Amino acid sequence: MKKKSFVMSMILLLSISMVLAACGGKEGGKTEKASGDGKGGKPKFVSILTGGTGGTYFPLGGSFAKIITDETGIKSNAETTGASAENMQSLKDGNGEIAFTQTDIASYAKEGEEMFKGSKVDNVKAIGTLYPETIQLVTTEKSGIKKMSDLKGKKVSVGAPGSGTVANAQQILEVYGMKFDDIKKQDLSFDESVDGLQNGVIDAAFVTAGTPTGAVEQMTATEKVVIVPIEADKAEKLIKKYPYYTIDKVPAGVYKLNKEVPTVAVQAMLVARGDMSEQAVYDITKALFENLDQITHAKGKLIKPENALNGVGIDVHPGAQKYFDEKGIKASK
CATH class of the missing domain: 3.40.190.10 (Periplasmic binding protein-like II)
Known part of the structure; x- marks a missing residue:
């Protein structure tokens, strides 16, 4: 009888230990996922x-x-x-x-x-x-857009919701005395913007990315790409208010451009x-x-x-x- 009682006690203790271990594993799950596998903090x-x-x-x-x-x-x-x-x-x-x-x-x-x-x-x-993340206002020759003020009333993609491009577009328009209300704002990704430009659904698109940007480069096969410049005085005004911007340019030859285009950039x-x-x-x-x-x-x-x-x-x-x-x-x- 004593032997049977001892065995039952051991089974009970073992069961309790397993439950506690399981609970401990759940509590430690987040730490293990974040810190690694416990071997020098190396995740799998x-x-x-x-x-x-x-x-x-x-x-x-x-x-x-x-x-x-x-x-x-x-x-x-x-x-x-x-x-x-x-x-x-x-x-x-x-x-x-x-x-x-x-x-x-x-x-x-x-x-x-x-x-x-x-x-x-x-x-x-x-x-x-x-590397620098170049702010590129991309359009096509057939759109007739050559400068920022030409954007008024046009369908312009300002980037995908949640992307940094949206803030860049807003701040750049601001130094030109414009707001999103002055354009027909479209919230499109890079690829969607390119499709929209090629199909004539939109007139221009803000793209914040390293140059050459793949989606823009692909456009050159069917369209004459135009990058709208950000003039030096506007760039200086932008940098004064938002110091994380820097002077940048889209080099000649990129997107088959005949000459370099002045613009600004943030850093990736x-x-x-x-x-x-x-x-x-x-x-x-x-x-x-x-x-x-x-x-x-x-x-x-x-x-x-x-x-x-x-x-x-x-x-x-x-x-x-x-x-x-x-x-x-x-x-x-």
Whole structure:
């Protein structure tokens, strides 16, 4: 009888232990997902949130995913998204580990401004800036649009909802004394904008992306592409009010342009969830910045580790900072 009682007691204790272990596993699930597999904080998989297939983020994200997979052993893939603003919100919500964003959008998210009013994003940190994100107001020769004031009353795409392009379009129109009410605003992605321009559904489209932008480049097969200039005085006015902009240009030859077109740019940046382990982000940062020769997109040539801390605007992830410290890289003043 005593033996039977002892066995029953052991079974009961074992059952209780299993329940407690299961509960502990559930409580620790989020930490394990964010920090890794418990072996040096190395996750088994990371998702890179990019943008539309016609932009620059997506093809670059594909190259980044391959480098991360090959060099760190962490499986990775690139996901199409609505780009910058959507990506910051997705990381806040835990849907993804790494993302592309514009420096201006990251700053809005951190401060709870613009599209992030009342919804600050405080769990995202920078890996590093990458290259200029050129603001391109794209139209066609047949539209007759040659300058910003020609946009009044026209059907103009200002970018996909949730993208940083929307804020860029609004701010640029502002320095020209215009608002969205002055145009027939269309909320289209890069690819949708190109289709709209080619089919005559829209007259012009704001595109914020590295040049050459795939979707715009494809237009040259059937249309004579026109990039509307942002004049120097307007660019200076814009930069004075919104310091994250810089002077830029679309070079001659790109999109078969006969001459370069003056414009402005923000910076593209790679960010990570703040709860990713220091070791994982260090490994990823090292892999990316030491294998830039594997990037086939033209923008890969502009990505340099020595420039990666310039203009980030938000806190740098400790893992990325460790890599830059080892290399003696600091932000330029």
